[in-house]
Amino acid sequence: MRTPPKRGLAASAMLLALTGCGLLGTGGTDAPDGGGKVTITLAGPNQWNASGSSFGPAWEALVDSFEKREPGIEVRTQVLPLDGFMQTITTQLAAGTAPELVFNQPPHKAHEVHALDDELQKPNPYVAGNQRWIDVFRKEYYGPGVSKALSKESGKLEYVPFNLVAIGLFYNKDAFAKAGLDGPPATWADFKGACAKLKAAGYDPVALDKGGLATGWTWEAVSTQLIDKYYDDWNFFDATGKPGKAPTVTEKSMSKAIKEGTLTTKTPEVAEALKIYKEFFDCGTPNWTGVADGGATVGYRDFVSGKAAMSWGTDFAVEALKTDAKFPLGTMPFPTITKESTPLSSEAPARYGASIGGTSYMIPSTVKGEKYAAAVKFLQYMSSPAIKPWLDATGGLPAIEGVEPSAETAGLLEGEWGKPFRVVALPGGPEGTSFRDVFDGYLLGRRSLEEELTDLDKWWKRGIEAGIKKNAWGDEDWAK
Numbered sequence: 001m002r003t004p005p006k007r008g009l010a011a012s013a014m015l016l017a018l019t020g021c022g023l024l025g026t027g028g029t030d031a032p033d034g035g036g037k038v039t040i041t042l043a044g045p046n047q048w049n050a051s052g053s054s055f056g057p058a059w060e061a062l063v064d065s066f067e068k069r070e071p072g073i074e075v076r077t078q079v080l081p082l083d084g085f086m087q088t089i090t091t092q093l094a095a096g097t098a099p100e101l102v103f104n105q106p107p108h109k110a111h112e113v114h115a116l117d118d119e120l121q122k123p124n125p126y127v128a129g130n131q132r133w134i135d136v137f138r139k140e141y142y143g144p145g146v147s148k149a150l151s152k153e154s155g156k157l158e159y160v161p162f163n164l165v166a167i168g169l170f171y172n173k174d175a176f177a178k179a180g181l182d183g184p185p186a187t188w189a190d191f192k193g194a195c196a197k198l199k200a201a202g203y204d205p206v207a208l209d210k211g212g213l214a215t216g217w218t219w220e221a222v223s224t225q226l227i228d229k230y231y232d233d234w235n236f237f238d239a240t241g242k243p244g245k246a247p248t249v250t251e252k253s254m255s256k257a258i259k260e261g262t263l264t265t266k267t268p269e270v271a272e273a274l275k276i277y278k279e280f281f282d283c284g285t286p287n288w289t290g291v292a293d294g295g296a297t298v299g300y301r302d303f304v305s306g307k308a309a310m311s312w313g314t315d316f317a318v319e320a321l322k323t324d325a326k327f328p329l330g331t332m333p334f335p336t337i338t339k340e341s342t343p344l345s346s347e348a349p350a351r352y353g354a355s356i357g358g359t360s361y362m363i364p365s366t367v368k369g370e371k372y373a374a375a376v377k378f379l380q381y382m383s384s385p386a387i388k389p390w391l392d393a394t395g396g397l398p399a400i401e402g403v404e405p406s407a408e409t410a411g412l413l414e415g416e417w418g419k420p421f422r423v424v425a426l427p428g429g430p431e432g433t434s435f436r437d438v439f440d441g442y443l444l445g446r447r448s449l450e451e452e453l454t455d456l457d458k459w460w461k462r463g464i465e466a467g468i469k470k471n472a473w474g475d476e477d478w479a480k
Helices: 057-069 085-095 173-178 188-200 213-226 228-234 251-259 268-282 300-304 315-324 369-381 385-394 435-443 449-470
Strands: 038-045 073-080 101-103 159-161 167-172 204-207 308-314 329-332 360-362
Touching: 038 085, 038 369, 057 073, 057 369, 057 385, 073 085, 073 369, 085 101, 101 369, 167 173, 173 188, 173 329, 188 204, 204 300, 213 228, 213 268, 213 308, 213 435, 228 251, 251 449, 268 435, 268 449, 300 308, 300 315, 308 315, 315 329, 315 385, 435 449
Parallel strands: 038 073, 038 101, 204 308
Antiparallel strands: 101 360, 159 360, 167 308, 167 329
8 A cells, every 4th residue: 555755856056164162072092003094985965956976065175074073084985876876786795896885775784784883882072972873872763772763684774864855845945925925825725815816916826747756745734634633543453563553644544544444545534635735736836747857846947937836845856946946935733623624623723744765874894994993973963962963954953952953944844743643644546556546637727626536436445455465464453
């Protein structure tokens, strides 16, 4: 059963140089005997710009500041192509030829990388007063108690996150001012009113394109609010799939609810979610199915040109937006659907939550001695306050405590929006089915609400059976 993806995507950036002042470091005392330097290489995809050789000026400044603090260490950056880095790193790890630091997302075996649990119990020398490196991280996103942060094979912490990834709505502050809007709309009723004012001021309220991000993210933002009231009723399994409760109702629990008929397309909130879903798309770019995919920002060209006033995007989009948009940017949560808009509102605030699916690096198990020590130091430096100028330049959200997000992306963590939703989104179709396959006809007015609900029932049944088979749930009583 396919639910909307949480993804971190590429964008672009620039910034001021780092100074590295005020941090506790070890200076040059760790330079190897003979006065030579330890050289380490960090290899991964470029998530910020189109360069094939650099992650951007802000990254180079950050590396330079580290090398000034640690003159015995040289850090080189190897930019890997976006369309091939997964295979490259997977192959290198298996062959034992990977460099000292590699991007964490490619498939690999636990024995191919160092578990960092022991290192994380030691002080981070770049954070004043720190006794345990693990304590610098925001514990809701990274640590031994966060299942998403652990290796599924070993249950260990294999990597260190440099930032978090989150989504939300970017907005053109000049367009809002011209339309007479004081700030971001907080509720769905406010949002609909804002769209009317933006249209009257000559803007398309929301930038849309033919990609699948807007269809997935909007469905998730809408449906999770309306079904929040069923948190206890549908929460059958814990995060490991065993009977119990999970912080967020899992896909397995949703599958059981649908299989047993507790949740059907006749559940009133399903139709209501579809109505509000369409209202959002009716506020968007006309003929959006013919607009080129905008990448990390939906409807990129229409947004940066000033034609559209709002756009879905991720924090990874900030660098490109600051370069191409000729207006001040802001970010905001998706509006909360209240009883002012529908009696079926759960009055739950809109939530999405950040995650550690951004930029993270790990150390291959073949790295030993001075090179291993140097790689650990770089990871420690990347989880210290020294990282803030780079985060500000790229729009990255901090994975550590005590560092505030940049002005452009602060809205992506604002209030309840920065917390995970409590019930996973209503499904679309089976895995491999795009949300556009499921919803386009309805969103474009080619199918009625009743026709969409009938079709959605068929999609759900196919998806549930496929999910039961894939996850080997077939022997459980509810799945038979």
